[in-house]
Amino acid sequence: MSDSNPKDMKTATALVRAGREKSITGQFVNPPVVHASTVLFDSVDNMMHRRERYAYGRRGTPTSDALAGAMNEIEGSAGTVLCPSGLSAVSTALLSCLSAGDHLLMVDCVYGPARNFAKHILKRLGIETTFFPPDIGADIGSLFTERTRAVYLEAPGSLTFEMQDVPAIAAAARARGAATIFDNTWATPVFFKALAAGVDITLMAATKYVSGHSDVMLGTVSANEAYWPKLIDTHGTMGLCVGPDDIYLGLRGLRTMAIRLERQMKSGLTVANWLAARPEVTRVLHPALESDPGHALWKRDMSGASGLFGVLFGGWDQKDAALFIDTLKLFGIGASWGGFESLAILANPGHTREAVPWTEEGTLVRLHIGLEDPSDLLADLEAGFAAVTAARP
Ligand SMILES: *Cc1c(COP(=O)(O)O)cnc(C)c1O
Numbered sequence: 001m002s003d004s005n006p007k008d009m010k011t012a013t014a015l016v017r018a019g020r021e022k023s024i025t026g027q028f029v030n031p032p033v034v035h036a037s038t039v040l041f042d043s044v045d046n047m048m049h050r051r052e053r054y055a056y057g058r059r060g061t062p063t064s065d066a067l068a069g070a071m072n073e074i075e076g077s078a079g080t081v082l083c084p085s086g087l088s089a090v091s092t093a094l095l096s097c098l099s100a101g102d103h104l105l106m107v108d109c110v111y112g113p114a115r116n117f118a119k120h121i122l123k124r125l126g127i128e129t130t131f132f133p134p135d136i137g138a139d140i141g142s143l144f145t146e147r148t149r150a151v152y153l154e155a156p157g158s159l160t161f162e163m164q165d166v167p168a169i170a171a172a173a174r175a176r177g178a179a180t181i182f183d184n185t186w187a188t189p190v191f192f193k194a195l196a197a198g199v200d201i202t203l204m205a206a207t208k209y210v211s212g213h214s215d216v217m218l219g220t221v222s223a224n225e226a227y228w229p230k231l232i233d234t235h236g237t238m239g240l241c242v243g244p245d246d247i248y249l250g251l252r253g254l255r256t257m258a259i260r261l262e263r264q265m266k267s268g269l270t271v272a273n274w275l276a277a278r279p280e281v282t283r284v285l286h287p288a289l290e291s292d293p294g295h296a297l298w299k300r301d302m303s304g305a306s307g308l309f310g311v312l313f314g315g316w317d318q319k320d321a322a323l324f325i326d327t328l329k330l331f332g333i334g335a336s337w338g339g340f341e342s343l344a345i346l347a348n349p350g351h352t353r354e355a356v357p358w359t360e361e362g363t364l365v366r367l368h369i370g371l372e373d374p375s376d377l378l379a380d381l382e383a384g385f386a387a388v389t390a391a392r393p
Contacts, residue, residue: 011074011190012258019070019251024062031066031251033244059236063244067220067251074189074254075202077222081235082242082250086185086205089219090114091121093201094150096234097179097227100126103147105173107164108355109134109157111183115352118152131355134162135293141172148176153199154183155192156294159347159366160358161285161310163294166301170198179227185209185338190258191304200227208338209306212253212260216246260340260371264307267377268369274378275311280385282314282362307369308337310347314362320388321346321363327387330372330380337368342377344368 009017025031036057041047047055054060060068064082071080083089094117098104106118108131118129132143134157151173155164170180182199184192188209194202204210206218223231269288276284276291284291286309287298298305313321325333331344347364350357369377 014074015070015190015254015256015258018073018254019066019068021066021069024066031062031248033248034061034063035244036061058239058241061244063247063251064242067247067254070251070254071220071222075222076193076195077202078225078228079232080220080222081231081240082247083219083221083235083240084242085217086203086207086219087113087117088240089203089205089221090183091117092219092235092238092240093181093203093221093231094118094122094152095238096201096221096223096231097150097181098122098125098127099149101147102127102149103145104129104150104152105140105143105148105178106131106152107134107154107157108132108353109160109162109349110152110154111158111185112352114152114154114183133356134164136169137165138168138172140169141176144172144176144178148178150179150181152181152183154185156186156287156298159310159349159364161287161292161294163287163297163301165297166194166197166199170200174198174200186306186308187302187304188257188261188306190261191306192302195222195224197301200224201231205338206250206253207336209257209261210253210338211250212257212339213249214336214339214341216249216253218242218246218250261304261306263371264369265305267372267374268305268307268309270374271367271369271377271381272309272311275381278385280313280316280388281311283312283360285310285312285364306338309367311365311367312360312362313365316363316388318346318363320391321365323391324384324388325365327384328380329383330377331367339368340371342368342370342372 039054068080106129153164173180179200181201182194184194184202185205185208201223203221206220272284272286275281287294288305325344331342345366347366
């Protein structure tokens with residue numbers, strides 16, 4: 001869509017250039033923030049025959065085209081729709097390829113609200129969901145029924161960070177005429193090209209690393225040629241659209257996403273390795289660590305890691321972990337991630353799993369590593385450990 005973007009450019013370069021269509025931005029580097037509902041036509045004839053690029057604010061503006069166009073270049077997709085949140089991207093992707101009576105296969109380590117959408121709304125529409133173990137690989141073949149129309153993946157998984165064999169699962173789905181949907185919020189297209197791995201529809205909570213500043217709710221869904229017509233039709237029919245200021249912030253964040261991710265990966269690994277060596281820590285759940293069960297798949301399929309991972313404290317109960325988190329000064333306590341600041345939350349995957357029960361001893365904490373100097377973060381964590389030790393009888 002945009003001018004002069006050679007196909008083989010690196011992602012960091014594409015992030016700078018993508019979506020900067022001259023017919024939209026003119027002489028300016030950035031697109032205008034177009035606040036619009038009504039679009040005016042020169043004549044009845046022009047309106048009847050839709051002779052203008054834009055027809056109504058809900059159906060697209062120069063601002064939304066700039067971000068959607070940029071996403072297409074980075075994902076290698078046929079089209080991208082923008083949704084008012086990441087969860088809206090999840091539901092839009094699912095509804096674009098499922099109908100009453102259909103069957104969905106969903107990975108068991110999926111983002112909680114995505115599971116909830118399947119178990120409540122999709123169920124109400126007569127769509128059944130089977131949850132499967134993340135390490136199923138090509139064995140997923142045995143779970144398909146006549147009515148299976150979609151397979152939903154998220155790697156690494158929410159809270160527990162299990163990798164999945166995306167190419168093998170996507171190939172099995174394609175052979176049976178089912179769509180593969182992938183939630184790429186963690187790796188982003190900077191580190192994982194989902195469509196190139198065989199996925200049909202890839203989505204992100206752009207709330208996270210795309211915006212990168214904890215000030216926007218936004219989702220993107222990008223599809224290949226085969227699934228784009230259904231996706232744009234579903235999105236348009238449901239009346240979804242995003243305010244131009246939030247789209248603009250998403251696009252602004254996108255420009256620096258690669259460099260933020262690079263730094264957050266590096267600092268994240270520094271902290272993860274430091275934690276892995278602590279006696280209180282039984283396991284760090286991070287696929288870029290060699291000790292992680294998903295490491296081989298991560299290394300084969302992804303070119304980097306973000307700054308989000310889990311830490312399992314084997315001998316700690318929830319009270320110990322809460323004291324640890326409460327003591328931290330540089331880690332905020334709050335939902336979401338992908339911003340410039342470090343965060344820590346208590347995670348409890350125990351009560352949601354259906355295909356494989358979560359049986360690990362101890363307490364799980366999820367950390368998001370921001371753009372702070374990692375040595376300050378280590379000192380902060382050290383103080384957290386000291387507080388837990390001091391509270392012991
Ligand atoms: C946060 C998140 C979402 C939902 O994004 P929101 O913008 O908060 O609605 C979806 N998938 C994953 C993996 C997430 O972490």
